[in-house]
Amino acid sequence: MEERVRQLFRVLFEHYGPQKWWPGKSRLEIIVGAILTQNTAWKNVERAIENLRNAGFLPSSDDEDALYYARKFLRAGEEVIRELIKPAGFFNQKSRYLLNFMEFFVEAGGFEGLERLDTDTLRKRLLSLRGIGHETADSILLYAFGKPIFVVDAYTRRVFLRHGLPANGYEEVRLLVENSFRDKEEGERVKIFNEFHALLVRVGKDYCKKKNPLCARCPLSTLL
DNA sequence: CTCCAGGGGGCCA
DNA sequence: TGGCCCCATGGA
Numbered sequence: 423m424e425e426r427v428r429q430l431f432r433v434l435f436e437h438y439g440p441q442k443w444w445p446g447k448s449r450l451e452i453i454v455g456a457i458l459t460q461n462t463a464w465k466n467v468e469r470a471i472e473n474l475r476n477a478g479f480l481p482s483s484d485d486e487d488a489l490y491y492a493r494k495f496l497r498a499g500e501e502v503i504r505e506l507i508k509p510a511g512f513f514n515q516k517s518r519y520l521l522n523f524m525e526f527f528v529e530a531g532g533f534e535g536l537e538r539l540d541t542d543t544l545r546k547r548l549l550s551l552r553g554i555g556h557e558t559a560d561s562i563l564l565y566a567f568g569k570p571i572f573v574v575d576a577y578t579r580r581v582f583l584r585h586g587l588p589a590n591g592y593e594e595v596r597l598l599v600e601n602s603f604r605d606k607e608e609g610e611r612v613k614i615f616n617e618f619h620a621l622l623v624r625v626g627k628d629y630c631k632k633k634n635p636l637c638a639r640c641p642l643s644t645l646l
Numbered sequence: 647c648t649c650c651a652g653g654g655g656g657c658c659a
Numbered sequence: 660t661g662g663c664c665c666c667a668t669g670g671a
Contacts (some may be wrong), residue, residue, distance in 0.1 A: 443652095460653040466668060467652085511667040515654080555654050575652060591660085623652055632650070 424602040426587060429645055431614065434621040437641040441620035444565035446471075448481040449533060450488040456561040457519050457553060458510040469509035477506055489532040495524040519553025526551055541569045556592045564619070570611040572599040573619040577626030584630070585645060 446452040451471065458467045474480050479498070481491055495503065504517040526547070530536050536544060541563065548559040556574070563569040574595045583589040588598060599618065603611050629640040637643075 456652085459651085461651060461666090462653085462668075463651040463670070465651090465670075469669090509668060511651090511669080512653090512665095513667070515666060519654085553654065557653065561652080573652090577652080619652085627652090 423587060423598065426585060426645075427599055427602040430581065430585065430642060431618050431621070433642055433645060434625055435617060438621055438624055441617060441624060443616055443620040444561075448484050448486070448488070449566045450491055451475075451480050452566040453523065453562050454480065454520060456558050456565070457523065458507060458516060460512070460516070460558065462511050466509045466511060470507040473506040473509070474503075477502075479503075479506070487532075489528060492524040492527045492532070495521060496528065515553065519551075522551050522553055537567070541567075541571070544569075545571070556596075560596070564612070564615055568612055570600070570608050570615060572596050572615040574599075575619070575623065577622045577630060578619070580626060580630045581622055581642065585642070 444452045444455065446455055454474065455467055455471060458470050471480065475482075479491060479494055481488060500517045500521060503520055504513045507513050507516055507520070510516065527536075530547075536547075539547065544567070545559055545563060548554050548562060549556070554562070560571045560573040563571040564573055574592050578595060579589040582595060588594050599615070600611075603614050606614065625640065625642065629637055629642075
């Protein structure tokens with residue numbers, strides 16, 4: 423089973439190459455994007471992020487102080503944020519989710535404070551926030567904090583199901599992938615999980631839509 | 647017109 | 660846990 427997981431990764435990486443995820447100019451922007459992209463096309467998230475940037479709510483790089491921008495969210499309030507993120511949909515919920523996170527972020531002392539926590543504690547703190555479920559929490563851990571956590575999404579489940587791997591329980595799937603690379607160094611696993619998730623999204627978009635299960639042209643078809 | 651996208655919460659059994 | 664409904668915009 424674990425060998426099959428490693429095969430999936432190998433074939434995808436050899437076919438597509440590095441995906442350069444997560445797109446974003448700063449860690450705070452990555453987190454904002456992770457919340458905005460919930461059940462939403464990335465194209466629409468880009469518009470919302472562009473609106474936020476033009477309004478001065480996002481750092482232009484990690485050299486800037488993320489706490490300054492988080493406080494700016496809190497000062498602005500729901501109404502302002504809601505209008506800016508409208509293109510990303512679900513704006514009534516997501517504006518609250520963003521402010522929820524920013525409040526948590528400021529109280530925790532920003533990245534500096536959160537980095538003092540061990541990964542398991544940080545994961546639990548994130549999951550306790552309204553609007554941050556398993557996938558969003560793990561996306562933040564992997565792409566904004568560089569933790570060796572694999573992100574399970576709908577595409578992962580479709581591909582795994584098609585290839586006879588467990589695809590139901592979130593934790594079951596996540597731990598299967600993480601265990602499949604446990605012999606690697608932590609830094610190497612971060613790179614692998616980063617690419618693996620992005621590659622699964624890529625192959626899913628190309629060949630594994632909801633109404634279009636994997637067709638014969640899928641690069642993974644050779645493994646079936 | 648319908649379907650769906652880089653989900654999550656609430657409710658129910 | 661597992662199923663269902665709601666949330667909302669914009670592209671295909």
